[in-house]
Amino acid sequence: MIGTIVCVDDQAEVRRLLGDVFRARGSNVVSFDDGEDAIQWLGANDADLVILDLDLGPGRRTGIEICRAVRGRLPNLPIIILTGHGTIDDAVAAVKAGAVDFITKDPYLEDKLEISVEKVERILQHALDRKRLEEENRELRATNERLRKAAGRRWAIVGDSQQMRTVMTKIEKVAPVPRPVLVLGPRGTGKELVARAIHMLSTRASEPFITINCAAVPESLLESELFGHEEGAFTGATKQKEGKFELADGGTLFLDEIGNMSMDFQAKILRVLEYQRFERVAGSESIQVNVRVIAATNADLKIAMAEGKFRPDLYDRLAFEEIHLPPLAQRIEDVPILATYFLARFRQEVAGITVKEISAEAFDRLSQYNYPGNVRELKNVVERAVYMAQGEVLSGLDIDTALPPEANGTAPAAGMMFDDDSRLPLPERVDAFEEWLCRDALERTRYKQKEAAALLGITYDQFRQRYRKYALGKD
Ligand SMILES: Nc1ncnc2c1ncn2[C@@H]1O[C@H](COP(=O)(O)OP(=O)(O)OP(=O)(O)O)[C@@H](O)[C@H]1O
Ligand SMILES: [Mg+2]
Incomplete structure (x- = not known):
């Protein structure tokens, strides 16, 4: 002692x-x-x-x-x-x-x-x-406070990890240089956020930031979307229309999801990038612009080039600077600061949120998941946990409830339920699964039966029935 x-x-x-x-x-x-x-x-x-x-x-x-x-x-x-x-x-x-x-x-x-x-x-x-x-409480509160403060900086790009620091340094350096930037990374890693940050930190910050999702527009319309068209250019083109390149004049154009354009179309983009000049669809006038292009994709352009699906000359042109956003699973140390940031933002956005802090246990649980949907998925998990939670401090259980079921490493092997048991009649397989779910809930709640019942969304009495039926007290 x-x-x-x-x-x-x-x-x-x-x-x-x-x-x-x-x-x-x-x-x-x-x-x-x-x-x-x-x-x-x-x-x-x-x-x-x-x-x-x-x-x-x-x-x-x-x-x-x-x-x-x-x-x-x-x-x-x-x-x-x-x-x-x-x-x-x-x-x-x-x-x-x-x-x-x-x-x-x-x-x-x-x-x-x-x-x-x-x-x-x-x-x-x-x-x-x-x-x-x-x-411990004081420390946690101080950590929460520090995270909240840190989260307010850096044009809302949040991250403590070495990888994110490298990203931020690159953003700051490349922002004022009027050259294209290529932002790469899997879905939900913050590519659009990075593009906006580059714009905000550039000398063009007060000029327009225009975005176009190239994968969401059929290619037949993409040309008119990007370059505009003259009246009568095609059926339905009743008026002359400015394209995104014109709208972005003086500012930044964000070409999102450029991975799937046809090779022909890529050649057109390349030409505009080189000469900052183009014609509207069915137009003859050559329009001169001054547009900074930032492009993003979650496709692997090296593979696409090797397969002849992406033009190396366009790649060279776009990749004046490349910014790679690693999957969240490779920078799990960013999870606490991101979670704290998303909680703070959610509280501003939605009235009546009771949660003010995230417990150490909740941070632990959040850090154990691998986030196939990356930062966007983390944001969803935090928001889901927060609006469902009752108290002022987000608990580990709140997180467990908000994580997708497969987040729990002890999920029953598919084989156990669907292969070996498949010769058993359905009711027995259902029972086996129910028993597994109850045991899992008990383990997750450290054998607190009331909490296990709540986790399963059934009453305590209903849980007790199953507890007896499957003799859950004994291993
Ligand atoms: N480092 C970060 N800091 C704060 N918020 C982030 C960060 N990274 C991503 N986000 C948030 O996660 C969500 C997804 O980010 P964003 O849309 O930029 O990703 P993306 O890489 O463009 O995804 P997709 O490939 O699916 O289009 C957004 O709500 C964004 O604000
Ligand atoms: Mg995006």
Whole structure:
């Protein structure tokens, strides 16, 4: 046991005895003959427990008075009173003054102390546990605060990992350079966010940022979308229309999902990139623009080029600078800061959210999943957990409920349910699956049956029935 015990007694032999006993048990003991000295010391030092004599000698403040004074300043510091006579009156007075317990000091103090050691240590342990918990809570709150602050910086691109720092440095460097940028990464990793950040940090920030999702528009329309058309260019083209390149003049055009364009179309894009010049569909006038292009794709362009599906010359042109966004699973250390950021944003966006903080356990659970949908999926998980949760602190269980079922590593092997058992009649297979779900819920809730029932979305009674049916109490 560690911790610091303050002993206040006017009898030197009592001080020595207490000091010997508790030092031998690993605590730090500081002794005072007078209560005033102890109060002064406590004002400047940290203690975990006070053992205080009731009668501190003639002409001095009594232990009760000292006890009251200490309580007034340090309400959480436990105080044990030592009494000479052990009368009920003394005990009542001690408790009224705020002592947590008292020990009778009689001629056999030494023997008594043996019995009381346990009591003292129990109280000390309690004080230490409480202090540790408070410390942990304080740390967690500080972490939450730090994460929230950090999340507000950097044009809302959030990330602590080395990979994201490299990305941010690249963004800052390339932003003012009027050349194309190619942003690569799997779905939901923040490619569009990066494109916007580059625009925001460029000298074009006050000019338009125009986006087009090249995969969402059929190629027959893509040309008119990008370059515009003249009146009567095709059926339905009743008016002249400006294309995205014109709209983005002076600013930035974000060509999203460029991986699937035909080779012919790629040649057209290449020409515009080179000469910043094009004609509207069915137009003859050559239009000159000044557009910064940022392109993104989740396709592997190296493979596409090897397969003859992407033009190497377009690639060379676009990839003046390449920014790679790694999957979230490769930068799991970004999960806490992202989760904190998404919680803060969600609270701004939606009224009546009770959750203010994320517990350490919830951070743990969030960090154990591998996020095939990357940051977008994490955002969804956090938001789902937050709006379903009841308290102010998001728990591990809240996260478990929000994660997709396959997030739990102990999911039954497909084989178990669909192959080996497939010769069994359906009701038995259903039972087997139900039993598995109940056991899983118990494990996830550390065998708290009420919570397991809640996790499964059934009543406690319904859960109890299954508990008996499958003998879940036994392994
Ligand atoms: N580093 C990040 N910091 C903050 N939010 C992020 C970050 N990365 C992604 N997001 C958020 O995740 C979501 C998906 O990001 P975004 O749309 O930019 O991804 P994407 O790579 O373009 O995805 P897709 O390939 O599916 O189009 C958005 O809500 C975005 O704000
Ligand atoms: Mg995108």
